[in-house]
Amino acid sequence: MGVVQGDQMILNIGxxxxxxxxxxxxxxxxxxxxxxxxxxHLGYLHRCFEKHCENVTYEQVIPxxxxxxxxxxxxxxxxxxxxMEELMDIKLTERVEYIRVIMAELNRIAxxxxxxxxxxxxxxxxxxxxxxxxxxxxxxxxxxxxxGARLLYNYMWVxxxxxxxxxxxxxxxxxxxxxxxxxxxxxxxxxxxxxxxxERTADVGVLPADVAISYGVTGTNLRGSGxxxxxxxxxxxxxxxxxxxxxxxxxxxxxxxxxxxxRYWVRILEMKESIKIVRQALKDLPSGDIFETMPKKIxxxxxxxxxxxxxxxxxxxxxxxxxxxxVPERVKMRSPAFTALSCLDEISQGWMMSxxxxxxxxxxxVLGEIDR
Amino acid sequence: xxxxEIKLLIQDRFPKSVIxxxxxxxxxxxxxxxxxxEIATFLKNxxxxxxxxxxxxxxxxxxxxxxxxxxxxxHSMELRHKIEIIISHDRKxxxxxxxxxxxxxxxxxxxxxxxxxxxxxxGHRDLRRILCPDxxxxxxxxxxxELQETYHGIMVPKIKEEEGWE
Numbered sequence: 216m217g218v219v220q221g222d223q224m225i226l227n228i229g230x231x232x233x234x235x236x237x238x239x240x241x242x243x244x245x246x247x248x249x250x251x252x253x254x255x256h257l258g259y260l261h262r263c264f265e266k267h268c269e270n271v272t273y274e275q276v277i278p279x280x281x282x283x284x285x286x287x288x289x290x291x292x293x294x295x296x297x298x299m300e301e302l303m304d305i306k307l308t309e310r311v312e313y314i315r316v317i318m319a320e321l322n323r324i325a326x327x328x329x330x331x332x333x334x335x336x337x338x339x340x341x342x343x344x345x346x347x348x349x350x351x352x353x354x355x356x357x358x359x360x361x362x363g364a365r366l367l368y369n370y371m372w373v374x375x376x377x378x379x380x381x382x383x384x385x386x387x388x389x390x391x392x393x394x395x396x397x398x399x400x401x402x403x404x405x406x407x408x409x410x411x412x413x414e415r416t417a418d419v420g421v422l423p424a425d426v427a428i429s430y431g432v433t434g435t436n437l438r439g440s441g442x443x444x445x446x447x448x449x450x451x452x453x454x455x456x457x458x459x460x461x462x463x464x465x466x467x468x469x470x471x472x473x474x475x476x477x478r479y480w481v482r483i484l485e486m487k488e489s490i491k492i493v494r495q496a497l498k499d500l501p502s503g504d505i506f507e508t509m510p511k512k513i514x515x516x517x518x519x520x521x522x523x524x525x526x527x528x529x530x531x532x533x534x535x536x537x538x539x540x541x542v543p544e545r546v547k548m549r550s551p552a553f554t555a556l557s558c559l560d561e562i563s564q565g566w567m568m569s570x571x572x573x574x575x576x577x578x579x580x581v582l583g584e585i586d587r
Numbered sequence: 588x589x590x591x592e593i594k595l596l597i598q599d600r601f602p603k604s605v606i607x608x609x610x611x612x613x614x615x616x617x618x619x620x621x622x623x624x625e626i627a628t629f630l631k632n633x634x635x636x637x638x639x640x641x642x643x644x645x646x647x648x649x650x651x652x653x654x655x656x657x658x659x660x661x662h663s664m665e666l667r668h669k670i671e672i673i674i675s676h677d678r679k680x681x682x683x684x685x686x687x688x689x690x691x692x693x694x695x696x697x698x699x700x701x702x703x704x705x706x707x708x709x710g711h712r713d714l715r716r717i718l719c720p721d722x723x724x725x726x727x728x729x730x731x732x733e734l735q736e737t738y739h740g741i742m743v744p745k746i747k748e749e750e751g752w753e
Contacts, residue, residue: 261719265728269728426691431696534658545728549660
């Protein structure tokens with residue numbers, strides 16, 4: 216951290232702090248009220264995910280992926296199984312693909328709800344958080360009805376999914392979407408267009424596009440900086456190329472392009488796009504057997520694969536190396552929140568102490584995924 | 588640009604650095620680590636390549652006898668193409684030039700790979716452990732890793748040795 220001089224002061228935030236979204240310790244060097252440098256200390260939640268993977272079979276890795284990004288466990292599963300299927304060259308039945316997309320998009324909505332809700336909480340708006348948790352609960356109920364679990368699903372398996380959709384799933388899902396869609400406008404009135412919220416977030420923590428790319432920032436944070444990049448569109452996996460949806464990008468709505476508000480706003484817009492995708496998928500949902508393409512033994516051929524998918528936090532990549540046995544040789548998770556957090560130091564410099572938590576919240580990190 | 592065109596371009600510029608290896612798959616290039624920083628600068632700045640994003644850096648231990656490897660997945664946001672670079676390191680003295688100042692995310696990725704495999708990225712300005720505690724012993728993801736018995740007086744539980752999952 217260097218020598219402390221004059222008005223400089225080292226302030227310690229965390230590891231136990233409500234605004235760090237997990238157990239993260241920030242060592243902040245301040246000059247008066249102005250932040251001059253931040254050193255994040257990670258690893259408080261390190262559970263040796265990658266080491267564990269080398270000691271269990273391929274299918275036993277899936278529950279571990281749940282626990283990495285625990286706010287979007289479906290998307291974590293999805294990334295892993297997509298990579299595995301690419302490695303093993305498995306073609307899935309239509310029904311499985313549709314079910315997966317529905318689940319992944321519902322989970323994206325749930326994750327963004329908590330992301331923007333907790334962000335409101337970070338800057339001092341408590342009520343929207345409660346409203347968003349209420350609606351997130353409905354999505355969790357749908358998941359519970361489908362596979363019995365509310366947060367950690369272990370739902371997507373290599374070559375299939377663990378449970379077929381239950382009775383009346385379409386009806387329940389449509390009912391939820393009809394209920395939820397107008398709620399987004401309600402959030403906008405409650406939080407987005409709140410003058411204090413705009414004052415706190417617009418023009419704050421500007422992340423220019425070239426800096427974002429150099430830091431490997433992806434997903435909503437990168438799109439907030441105005442870069443039109445979405446793995447679902449650019450490198451379509453599963454059946455995302457069939458759906459009609461837009462990629463919302465930051466548009467400097469109230470301040471500079473790439474500020475905290477833009478990152479927040481992209482998440483709100485993305486929920487609408489996810490609703491669109493779920494509606495289309497539910498409409499075309501074919502019938503079929505979900506266990507048909509599930510391999511009896513998972514023995515991928517020798518080789519390696521790197522595949523990235525779009526999780527709510529950005530490009531979630533899995534690098535899997537197989538040596539031809541039932542146990543992976545190496546599984547590496549390229550976690551989007553890890554790269555997003557790495558740019559915190561750069562974009563926080565020169566801002567007030569109170570803005571640091573505002574900037575951190577706008578990156579929407581999940582520590583389970585950073586520390587793995 | 589297609590993979591073979593990218594490979595030709597690198598081969599033309601650094602003929603001695605590209606290693607022909609039949610065991611690697613499509614999309615991967617194995618190179619010699621000695622000129623890595625120069626090659627990386629070329630990959631980022633050449634107007635035909637413009638690899639502006641380091642997607643992923645994976646460390647791999649190829650086994651008790653084999654070398655350690657760093658695998659760099661590069662992607663160009665500008666031109667929308669990608670490539671994977673493989674660099675092998677000597678097991679006894681694994682080191683390679685750092686690209687931390689070329690792609691800023693290299694900072695944390697290299698720290699992570701150093702933490703797990705002990706690969707030294709020369710020229711990195713802040714090469715510390717990132718996920719494990721600073722005073723942790725050994726390189727956890729190496730195949731010959733042995734757990735330390737105690738850590739600050741706490742017993743470290745051993746992983747149960749299984750017969751395998753066959």
